Amino acid sequence: MNAKAKAAPKIEPLSTRQQIIEYSADMLRANGFEGFSYLDISRHLGITKASVHHHFPKKVDLGLALCDWTQDWFEQGISHFDAKATSNWNKLERYVRAAMKHSLNEQKLCPISAFYSDLNKLPDSIKERVKALDDYELDWVTQVMQDGIENNEFTANQNPRALASLFIFSCKGALYYARLHGKDLFQQTMKQFEHLIKP
Amino acid sequence: MNAKAKAAPKIEPLSTRQQIIEYSADMLRANGFEGFSYLDISRHLGITKASVHHHFPKKVDLGLALCDWTQDWFEQGISHFDAKATSNWNKLERYVRAAMKHSLNEQKLCPISAFYSDLNKLPDSIKERVKALDDYELDWVTQVMQDGIENNEFTANQNPRALASLFIFSCKGALYYARLHGKDLFQQTMKQFEHLIKP
């Protein structure tokens, strides 16, 4: 009985609620929070709009669930980078590679950027969550910079957080550019950053 | 007659078409291209939606007019920076100051960023224009970097375009962040960039 239960989770289909979240996360990252609707979701999943409302009564409820989703997604990504990386720079390389893969191969933006696109239309509850997600990401990269500076992997720097900021935002911005122009400048930009911070 | 015509331009009200463009530019920079409608415009200007359609039959027509507007806006900005600046770094400082003023004081994003927010929903004709606007901006900053490198204002660098990319995208990204978190990290990020490229 217990052995049977253990084997089952792998095969179990996603609940409707989880399907809604996963699809919404894709849409968020493709078109932003205002760029998809309950009708889109219902059509994609083959259920009615009212059923979507059943699980997420208002769109802000869905938005908050997407913030939870983003937090989990970050946590998983970061664990993976921390576990697999061979150096601090390699952590950043993995971050960049993942971001590039999502953006250029899958047309999926960073979820935080996607929320920012519609910042003026977001309710305060979502803004607060986005703010926290921002800092979650920035804290991790700041720590990577700090560690890299301390072990002399990166040149001495008095402000690892500003360095992290430079890294994250140029990476994301160059990925936006790459969507229209190709990935060449993106790669050069990341190489440039490496050149500027390594001895 | 000629003297009378010369004195008049200062007092002349904007044409309805120009009013539509100006207001649309504000809306583009606040909410993105998909984030405002002909109804919004008509309500703001006190005309009907059909009148807006008269001037811009389809939204893509308005979008292209906004690309023209953005080109002019860039040209004016760049002329001003080139005319007033006391060094290459000062050109970049003026760019940053202007961007910060627009973003934080007036809640107006860079129009290019605003178009990118809705990239997946833009018709190809607008995408081509956005692509050209991107390169117009990047070309100018690249030239500033090149000049700065050549006159030893900035440290030697083999790739001024990638440096320009790092500058522009980190500036814009940090301004997004600043909208939720305040301008502190934005300023530190720009200071960090200065620190990294100056001898």
Add this chain to the structure above:
DNA sequence: CTCAGCCTACCTACTGGTAGGTAGGCTGGT
């Protein structure tokens, strides 16, 4: 007369949402 610029009235399709309902499953009391 012509026509740019505006209007009213209308269209289809969509937006987030509401109200009332059905169906199937679970649970605990009898």
Add this chain to the structure above:
DNA sequence: ACCAGCCTACCTACCAGTAGGTAGGCTGAG
């Protein structure tokens, strides 16, 4: 075993307002 009560999950039908857009008409300046 039966079943009332409850729950979850879905449905149909509807709401008010809005999205980009169309068709036909009026008006005043040139």
